[in-house]
Amino acid sequence: MADKQHLYLVDGSAYIFRAYHRLPPLTDPEGTPVGAVYGYTTMLWKLAEDLDKAEGPTHLAVILDKSSHSFRNDIYPEYKANRPPPPEDLVPQFPLIRDATRAFSLECIEEEGLEADDLIASYARAAAAKGWDVTIVSSDKDLMQLIDSGSDSSGRIDMLDTMKNQRISIPEVEEKFGVAPDLVGDVLALMGDSVDNIPGIFGVGPKTATKLIQEHGNLTAALDAAADMKKSKLKERLLEHREDAEMSRILVTLKEDCDLPVPLEDFALDGVPSEPLADFLHKHGFTSLLRRLDAGTGSPDRANDLNPAKAETAGAAASAKGNSQPLPDMPAVDRTSYECVQTRDALDRWIEKCLAARVIAVDTETSALDAMQADLVGISLATGPNEACYIPLQHGGSDMFDEKPEQIALDEALAALRPLLASDAVLKIGQNIKYDLNVLARYDVEVAPIDDTMIISFALDAGRGESGIGGGHGMDELSSRHLGHQPLSFKEVCGTGKKQIPFGEVPLDRATEYAAEDADVTWRLHKHLKPRLSIEGGTTIYERVDRPLVPVVAMMERNGIKVDRTQLARLSEEFATEMGKLEKQIHEDAGQEFTIGSPKQLGDILFDKLGYKGGRKGKSGQYSTDQAVLEKLAGEGAEIANKVLEWRQLSKLKSTYTDALQAAINPKTGRVHTSYSLVGAQTGRLSSTDPNLQNIPIRTAIGRQIREAFVAEPGNVLLAADYSQIELRLAAHMADVPSLKEAFEQGEDIHNRTAREMYGEVNRDTRAQAKTINFAILYGISRWGLAGRLGVEADEAQAMIDRYFERFPGIQRYIAETLETVRERGYSETLFGRKTWFPRINSKNQAERQGSERAAINAPIQGTSADIIKRAMARMMPALHDAGLDKVRMLLQVHDELVFELPEGDVDKAKPVIEKIMAEAARPAVQLDVPLGIEIGTGTSWDEAH
Template sequence: MDPKQHLYLVDGSAYIFRAYHRLPPLTNPEGTPVGAVYGYTTMLWKLADDLNKADGPTHLAVILDAGSKSFRNDIYEEYKANRPPPPEDLRPQFPLIRDATRAFSLPCIEEQGFEADDLIASYARAAAEQGWNVTIVSSDKDLMQLVGTCEKGGGKIDMLDTMKNQRIDIDEVVEKFGVPPEKVGDVLALMGDSVDNVPGVYGVGPKTATKLIQDYGDLEAALAAAPEMKKSKLQERLIEQAEQARLSKVLVTLKEDCNLPMPIEDFKLDAIPPEPLAAFLSTHGFTSLLKRLNGGAGSPERATQLNPAKPVTAGAGPAEGAARQSPPEFPALDYAAYECVQTLEALQAWVDKAAAAHLVAVDTETSALDAMQADLTGVSLAIGPNEACYIPLGHGGSDMFAEKPQQVPLDKAIEALKPLLENDAVLKVGQNIKYDLNVLARYGIAVAPVDDTMIESFCLDAGRSIDGIGGGHGMDELSERHLGHKPMAFKDLCGTGKKAIPFGEVPLDKATHYAAEDADVTWRLHAVLKPRLSEEGGTRIYERVDRPLIPVVAQMERHGIKVDREKLAGLSSQFAETIGALEAEIHEAAGQEFTIGSPKQLGEVLFDKLGYKGGKKGKSGQYSTDQSVLEKLAGEGAQVATKVLEWRQLSKLRSTYTEALQAAINPKTGRVHTSYSLVGAQTGRLSSTDPNLQNIPIRTEIGRQIRDCFVADSGNVLLAADYSQIELRLAAFMADVPSLKEAFANGEDIHARTAQEMFGTVDRDTRGRAKTINFAILYGISRWGLAGRLGVEADEAQAMIDRYFERFPGIQRYIAYTLEQVRERGYSETLFGRKTWFPRITSKNQAERQGSERAAINAPIQGTCADIIKRAMVRMQPELEQAGLGHVRMLLQVHDELVFELPEADVAAASQVIERVMASAAEPAVKLDVPLGVEIGSGSSWGAAH
């Protein structure tokens, strides 16, 4: 036998799901979904090219799963029972993927009753016993059992992880599992697999499983030694669950003696006839791949000489580095095609065209960024690619004697635009259209209905970057990412700094190019993004949660909230006095005066002069004095560090709130109008700016004093409605923890219940610790992080984490399952279908990977919280109006809290409606078996309402 024979076995099933989750859904000319087909084809193409550049195969086959059931289901009925059925739009793509494989003239192997892994194992073993080398193209941990040299024939089996561009040999298997390949099945049997529903031994994770096999040699030896082990939970479980472990070993062991559906020799890799591949690409509209095929230098001599696809970046997450089908074929943006509308007749013609089109992209140009104070400078419209105009309304400079260009009078323009922008039969599309809604509302126009490209992008791609372009949702970034076009920059027209001019002073030709381009780009982005919502499962979260929230939040911003300027000024003076006193105390404790706000000087005082241990210098050569460093020193009794922490907090609160809030008062309304972002937090939570009301300390005396400055108008009160422990309630439901669900159903103190479960007693200390643990676990905290929060050693913190998981095993299962899902799919998902992408979840950088894992654990819970309160906000005004309380105004949303302003006489009636709406906000989309508690209070100020 020729020693150069080298068989490559491609795990096609893994390719399918990777392609499906990495690429946007696409359809072929017949309307059949083909996103996964396109991704699969591209990945197979790239593999062929990469192999040609390296040590290419002599034989190659693609192995697929024939169905969802195998002989393992006969052994264990619950095998893979946790796996959801394939998505509806993926099912019709399975036969097309087989067609794609055959279009490459490659063998496509599958067998009913067996998994792809078993066929791979059987072919790999048969080839290796004939002396062939075998490479399995996969990263599946189960297949790592096969790696090594075959004793019988001498053939070598290794693996190729194309995602990481990494070969997996014996050393890599040992590095991952701590045991050689032939012992991997024993480790897997002990630890189980939550994705495949392999039971394993409860509570035994990868590290424990590895140590047991290292210590005892194999599974049976470990089980036999269990009675003699030191008495512990592990010993009990090994004894009680021995048969479960043996069953798991059967489930994870690959079958290496399957009947081979096709002889190995038939896998010989010969020249690829280009005609079948070209026909396949043409049939499904894969024009970019077809051009690549036709652009090659004649027919390929062998399969691996195809022109290369765009390379996948090594180590990229599931959402990065993927080839993507081209967006719709738009003509290049043409500034010359844009119209500057300067007469009422021309404006009316555009209004008529937009009404006939039933969809128009809208953008406003203003004199300032504050929507509540900015003057309208102009409006741009677009009804198609390059069919865009700009309507100047406030151009000509600020000098009353300056010559102004011809433009439609503002009142006439508003009169002409109002019927169009309020027409229910015309969809208005904007990029961050909430801003435009607020600007136009001040001119008497209630824009509706609306779509927002920024929010469409957020519902599709929150957290991921695409084709090397960042993951933001601003128009410029979206345009570059989806249209390949870099829009004109505002600063190029208006300049920056002291030389900047207002947009109203920009010449009309340049202003038209800039403003009409914004509308044109927005129209094109909507044409790209809106279809993806239905294709990628984003419609539910967009249509039921985020889109209807746009006008609600806009109205809240317009309402604003009153603040007591005098009280703020007094509090600011009080803070200033305290800050001055703290400075004196810090200088006295340090033995010298220095600039407290200078990290360099503070570091030198702490570590050089006072000699505290633990100082670390960064690349700049100065000591780190961040929050964690100071908290550690304060815990060790460093008075200077304690006082500096107080000084920093007060200084920040003074500058951010007591001073900034006074400056933020709108002179016309006398109220503060914060701006909410619907895309500011990756998990879907609202964030606020100008001013930021999210970071006011919640439970401190200082925070209460600041909230006391937010007040109701005369004759009214403020009402605060707050979800009680909603994250813990959702965790109990999503992780299915009976004891926690029971506690919530009975109205128990959940932290006291946890303290009783964890420590066997409830007092102030144990309840406080239980509260910290309850929330920390949901954020994926490490032993070191928990140790820092509780002030204990890392081992003690780990013991608490272990005990928590022992008492609430559902939480541990939830965390494991969530991480498995995110690693496999690249994203987490809330109960309402909101996706958050984690492209660094498989990063080689430990800090990046662990940070993504912590965020991924919490994202489904925190995101579901955000979805629920958003649903409550959308439903609130109609329910209040139906109850005759339409005058109640919703002013603020902060974390899990809603703040309202209303007459004091209506508090009782409004409270009933508000509580009912908030408590039932998840329904009917999601039926919770844990009640959502709502706490309501009222008073003359926000602080008094708590």
């Protein structure tokens, strides 16, 4: 046993409700609900594994609430009166959760008449008095009163918030409350607590409470000082409600001298005997956890493996339209049932209702689509079908003489809503909630924990439906498809064209119908979609990859990146000058002036006037002049085609980047803030819009000039970390190609190895061909496609493909097996379980079928690559924080690359942290046979960092 004893006290009650919200309803072989039990078990297992990897406790116990009644109810009968009874399907799980704790051979402590917080306080103080260090595993603000730095004779007490992976010590408490831990109770007594129905002093929020304690030293002094204050509402409330505050101080005070039902020494850890745990897991059908236990590994397996055969069958049988699960029984949408919240009393009532519901939908209404500049106009909440409200915050005309409707002041409403929206005990559901996170963050409002119906839909049905890539996951479409209901459209409420009005000018009755309906529909969609994750095998990819990424991507969007406006303006001018020269040369070659940007005019010039061969007219009656056509003509010696291609590239770069980036600079931040879509690419890759920063040419001189305009703030540098050939590495692993795996293990140039295998020698030409083939094969390229890329005949290209498969038979086997599986199931899967659907894989239309086949070959590889970098992104900021690198900001994700901004002095310390997180991102869920290579560069500009 270690010289220094370290006791971990787990707030089990908080774990139970978190687990209940994390997983959909599940039942064991006997039909008993076990969703919360399963979630609790996995969370406890993960905690044990994480602690073992870190410093490791010497003693550990789980503390639970025995009953809803405690000595505080005798003092104040209304204590916790607002809390509803636990959900019906959670009640039978409470004893099973106790069984789960004891199955780990851990002590499970509970006492009648005492709350878990009191037992935690008593054990913490007793252990600290013996010189032990204590860590309380919880995020409960009441427990922050216990935090202590320790002394020569007593141990320290801190907290661990496992949801945020954050240690909470005295500095964190002072940052949150503005006072030391011993005064937290005084602040809580003034502000009260609507969750526990502790009255406090009405109208006194966190900021006012903190200010009063800071100014006067303690609660009694603050209340005594009220008599000498200037006349104000605050003075009246302090005088009138003094007794409430004094009683509240008693209610929030933790009982630190309880009798200890189990001696501290009995909490000693001595491993987890497999027998009781194995019996428990087997009894309740937790087969994936049982396999982990049998394998002797640390953490539990995929949460959706509770019944693998059932999930597989469900996935295979699902129709191309998706949603094979029955719709929960809900009443039809009734917009007349929604409430417009215009008074503080009504808002407080809705906040209490939301706290009691524990699962709510949230939506914001704003003045614009740009989350970084839009003003917050109102917030809608929903606690169930037809139980929704709209809280107008900034409604009224733009004219100063316009009459404003009755509404709660913005600052007052947000102060009241902040605790609800940040409460760990309430799950907040949104549809594309990333937008709402960014809008509310600008008003200093945190929203967590979250679920996103758009992301859940994507995890289930990516590729399904008729809308194509990126479509099919908007709220209106999901509502129509799954609920059979068409919500009000923005146009119906605000109008179109010149008659369109801002949402803030919409009459409140109509605004309430529109806004509250959004929250209502989102709540209904969540009720329908979330249970499908476990049934159809989507829990892992949603819970471990996509959901954790939402707040990370939102943060990156808020960070933005600085661009050099002068550099961009200079490039725009240069591009315009060069385009003018090319335009003149093209007109000379054509023998007349025409609009180069017009496909029709260009086609007529090339094929009718100049007489080039190969022109084909489409259904519109005009010639095709796309890039492939122009490249073919250029290859045949048509110089005008070369010039048009060059003119088009400059035109696109100028309009898309050098001009657009200048216009996109946020006037308040001086930075460009792109918007990332988590559902924009069928394989799971992030896509960037407004502006798109992912398609800037990498290897061309012009593209590098544009990247030079992306710069760091003075004193900082940009750091670019790029996965090296990650898709080829994944192909070597997934197709099990020994020679390629060996090459990556030895750090060999993979294109050299391929050239040697195919041609017997490595030179500039064979390496270039090998590189093209390496990537082309993974995209299911045809003989004609490869012939076009290499400039050879189709037969020669086919011979290269055949030779490649001969040298690397694993690749051919992988392709054949992938296509066979997709044709049978209708979907492909990444190593992490992300499904991509291909409803046209068996189409009789050859073009549709072959297009689906090419995409299906690449989807598992590209999708796994996307999953890996997403996992790295989700883990990155906590790792940097733990390393004391809080000034490092993650700005961009571009395909296989992450871009950071950081102080020059932090580079050497940050590099190994970033490299480690990226290199190990697949673990522990997936153990790759090849290393993930990371290339890192730094510089004052994005280009210099490469």
